[in-house]
Amino acid sequence: MRQILLPDGSLDGESPLPTDHVKRLFEAMVTARRYDHKSISLQRQGRLATYAPFEGQEAAQLASVAALAPDDWLVATYRDAAANWAHGYPMDLLFLGRVGDERGGAPPEDVHCLPPSITVGAHMLHAVGLAWAAMLKGENRVALTMFGDGATSEGDFHEAMNFAAVYDTPTVFLCQNNGYAISLPVARQTRSESIAAKASAYGMAGVRVDGNDPLAVYDVTREAVARARRGGGPTLIEAVTYRLGAHTTNDDPGRYRTSEEEEAARRRDPIVRTRSYLEGLGEWSRGWEDAIETEAERLVDEAIERAEAMQVPDVEHVFSAMFETPHAGLVAQAEEAGR
């Protein structure tokens, strides 16, 4: 397993990122965690629908996206709000999707993220198709898709990995192995030695990385993106991490794992580790982190305010985006619904 930044905050090898960049990643991780905690609290207040927390997976999401160019595609899931936000998806639109409004699925034209996938696995094929289209059109773009350990059991994982390898599409498969697919531990998900090991069956590169180590995640993703960009084909990255929270706000992890296990996982928290590293360099202070927290709180609060301020859609909203132009039958139904 590739590691650079060890859990105690020391380095094994050289950092692939300058300190300034690590500090920006730290800011992003703290901000994303604020978004995560706020979302859970908003869901408890009935202001968001079901929410899928990513606490503990910030390094896997943010350090991998840091290796993408703005024009690269990101095709991620309902648990990857941090990744989408880092790739330019406005936070208010991420909230809006959870508020229960399809307009949250429409990132701005210059943001190359598909709306978060809710089905498990099918979206990996979309990343293959997007990368393939870029290749055929001579665009220098890569598509990175994120998914969990559970998704690797879906048939579409197989079909996507196979298509990507057969056509050499510039696709990066990033599996966040967070230990559980709702309740099922990864040991019951697969008998493969690792998820990364599956890559060799498809004839593609596979790499296992400590997903809570932002430096190593960045490093392996940068390599995979560079390989894809130069026509070297797809890569499967297994970022080994841990979902510190529940599967969703409807889940109770106490039914399938112990608090001892969770406490042990907290000691590998990517934020704690990055803080120790920066502190060791003399680049961290409590005041600095407090300032990040304050700014994050403002950012998150403003985003949910903007989302909630958007007017509740009228009946037209339900009908107006089924086709380029609604056909007569739908127009009649819209009139009926509006009566």
Next chain:
Amino acid sequence: MSERTLAQAITAGLDEALASDPSVMLLGEDVGVTGGVFRISDGLLERHGADRVVDTPVAESGIVGAAFGLAVGGMRPIAEIQFMGFSTPGYDQVVNHVARIRHRSRHRFTAPLVLRIPYGGGFGAAEHHSESWEAIYAHTPGLVVVTPSTPHDGKGLLAASVASNDPVVFLEPIRLYRSVKGQVPDERYEVPLGTAAVRREGRDVSLLTWGAMTKEVRQAAEVLAGQGIDAEVVDVRSLVPLDEETVLGSVAKTGRAVIVHEAPRTAGFGAELAARIGETCLYDLLAPVQRVTGWDTVFPLKRGEHHYLPSVDRIVAAAVDTMADA
């Protein structure tokens, strides 16, 4: 103008689409080197190259899912599934992604792809090779669903499907591929999506059908003519959007309707037509609406399929029934 079979007309339509738009590509199992199991893409690999006529691994979800990504990424993929019975592994991609990306992204992303699916039975095929599941696709919001029954429509509906910015399920009646011939313009033309065609005008009873059953229905209309019954034959052709004006207009005019399809009866698309007739032209009806359909059974193998498929006799009998009080 050239005389072409339905199969040849679709081939010509694919060729023209590939030649006129560099973003068009074909993908599917065996569509390249062999020209497809029905040879519909015969010669297209040689003419347009392996980047644009792509043989895929045997993976229907992969074909549809990759086509979705290609379409969102700016291509206009035409994906082929070999037989309708094999379309179900790709149906998840269709219903959960292809059909809804425009809605879930408020027009930000669209998937302008054409999904070509040969369908229907009557040619003694192996199990799973004869299904007619058009109602499943028509029941999936966000899809256009069309099926040509003439060479002219084969090319013209395909041109309109490729040009559409919405995903189109293009159902090809296998039984008609080489059994119908007709004059097809050599230049590009479109048969608009959402239009039905009256194949035979008549005063007494409307025979509503689509796809391969148009053949038996037209034959039935001639038999009925011999009995003094003047049947109107409506090729519905576009299930979604439905051309209510033509289809229901015909029923309002004749006052009698026989709906013919080879798919199973229960919740078949004929049920939808019967409901719409009830909603809009009940008081024009002179007789109960009749359905002549496949049965609510598994599609039988070769030795039993004649028991299943609507025959000319069954269609004639149903039409005569509607005339009982005339």
